Amino acid sequence: MTDGLPTDYGLDPRRVDPEYDRHGGFPVFDAADPGPGFGRFLAAMRRLQDLAVSTDPSPEVWTDAADRVEALVGELEPFLAAEGVGPANRVPSLPGAGSLLMPPWxxxxxxxxxxxxxxxxxxxHVGGNHAVHGGVLPLLFDSVFGMVIHAAGRPISRTAFLHVDYRNVTPIDTELTATGWIREAEGRKAFVNAELRDPEGTLLAESNGLMVRLLPGQP
Structure with missing residues (x-):
């Protein structure tokens, strides 16, 4: 059990796929070690996102908050970096691997x-009436599919299609369990399934999709 990803998640994909350099694929991203301040920053940003959609302060407070956020933007903007250079999504020890795109997992x-x-x-992540927005769940399932492919040792792949069935309302502020596995594989194709359940085991949503290994030159 880990706060983020297994320690072997960031292994060079060439160890899994000897033909990696012959079919496009993703750039090789090494794990990052940005220091403890980055973890604190992510936690604060997640809380700020929640507050941004759930508070109703006075106009003066909004103005003050805007000044502070704009100042933070100005502090960080000089350090813009290319994909795979900044630490986001490259810190396996942090929840969600250090990415704000997804909720912490x-x-x-x-x-x-x-x-x-x-x-x-x-x-x-609320869409309405304290329920998770339906559009967030495909994003979660797509991330699970990518983990499934990596864990199975299959070559770098992209999502060809992803289908979601919504079975019950997905709640917020509740620890849920997402599972994923390869249903069958044939050549470049891997048909993947995933489920999301609540603490009582109730099925909230399920997904199936197709992951296809990249051909030479495909990004």
Missing amino acids: FVDKFEPDGVALRVRFSRF
């Missing part, structure tokens, strides 16, 4: 026969 299983992770949505 924690990996419990990362094996060739499947993956399992805990995820907690918050106010920022």
Whole structure:
């Protein structure tokens, strides 16, 4: 069990796929070690996202908050970096690997026969009536599919299609379990399934998709 990803998640993909350099693929991103301040920054940003969509202060407070956020933007903007250079999504020890794109998740299983992770949505992800926005769940499932492919040791792949069935309302502020596995594989194709369940085991949503290994030159 880990706060982020297994320590072997960031291994050079060439160890898994000897033909990596012959078919486009993603750039090789090494794990980053930005220091403890980055973890604090992510936690504060997640809380700020929640507050940005759930508070109703006076106009003066909004003005003051805007000044502070704009100042922070000015502090960080000189350090813009290319993809794979900044630490976001490259810190396996942090929840969600250090990315704000997804809610924080924690990996419990990362094996060739499947993956399992805990995820907690918050106010920022609400679509209405305290339920997680339906459009957020495909994003979660697509991330699970990528983990499944990596854990199974398959070559670098992209999502060809992803289908979601919504079975029950997905709650916020509740630790949920997402699991994923390869249903079958044929050549370049891997048909992947995933589920999201609440603490009582109730199925909230399920997904199936197709992951296809990249051909030479495909980005």
